[in-house]
Amino acid sequence: MSELRTTALHDRHEALGGSFTDFGGWLMPVRYSSDLAEHHAVRTAAGLFDISHMAEFAVEGAGAAAFLDYALAGAISPMRVGKAKYSLVLAESGGIVDDVIVYRIAEHRFLVIANAGNRDAVATAFAARIGAFDVEVDDHTDGMALMAVQGPASRDIVEATDVVTDVTPALADLGYYAWASGTFDGEPLFVARTGYTGEDGYELLVPNRAAGALWDALLAAGEPLGLVPAGLAARDTLRLEAGMPLYGHELSLDIVPAQAGLGRVVAVDKEDFVGKSGLAAVVASDAPVLVGLVSEGRRAGRAGYAVFDGADAATPAGEITSGALSPTLGHPIAMAFVSPSLSEPGTLLFIDVRGTRIPATVTALPFYRRNS
Structure with a gap:
């Protein structure tokens, strides 16, 4: 087994008391304090993520x-x-x-x-x-560090980081899914208004040699505004609430875009692209499609749990790909692939949670949208 890689910020994560896990061959912080505290910080103020493994x-x-x-x-x-x-x-x-x-x-x-x-x-x-x-x-992966500031206070935090200068266009003028260039302590800085949490925020790319100083500067600027370092556990529940797919869960070589609700991403009118001929083949009418599921109580379906179309049905009608007790909404949520005949919002299904059939209702994604 190959040794897990670490990012240029690994010593910072250790100093902050981070707990680590293997993610895509990298040793990454899964949490620093608690999953819930980090999740709520992003929804109410801001979280700082190391995403240099991308x-x-x-x-x-x-x-x-x-x-x-x-x-x-x-x-x-x-x-x-x-x-x-x-x-x-x-x-x-x-x-x-x-x-x-x-x-x-x-x-x-x-x-x-x-x-x-x-x-x-x-x-x-x-x-x-x-x-x-x-x-x-x-x-360029090995030479670069990428971090994300996500949450309603994210713009104020990046603007308050006094060694971030010459950002063009200014963050106030930067639209969603756009980027700006700047400098950080004399180093080139790339700032994108993108993210993976369902909140507004920015992703900042710098050379590895500037990573530690930028992380420290962002934490210092953000502390008065409620910024906390956040790990992969919070990132996962945040993206799940926002209905964002995770490769290996909602996306794979066995799934075509339309099944995952991503048909709009494909420019089918292009003259040619890799995958066009494969997509032109007729998809089986019963090919599973991605849906959202919500249920009551505290018991959440998890990845791999079976979904049934009746409390006593013997054969699974689908499978959970991601699921959790939603920290923001206070009830269990999940994404699952089910038969198209069961995909209409309002359809009642059942999740097998360790031998107990839990009622769950099909709902449109995402589960959560920010107010602005």
């Missing part, structure tokens, strides 16, 4: 936009410089290799951020798709 690919060249149009499911060429876009890397079959965010840095330069556990899969897919495109793809 993979960063620079895509550059005269053919960069055309290459990404072919390599990804979305329409990348129409993107404006300064904007970001959620997209998918598909297999020839139409199954999902990974979900990514693409940032247009310049006319012929893009940044693609992929999931940690899929770094090699995305690198392999990009290498196989370059062909005759005039493009270079470079993996």
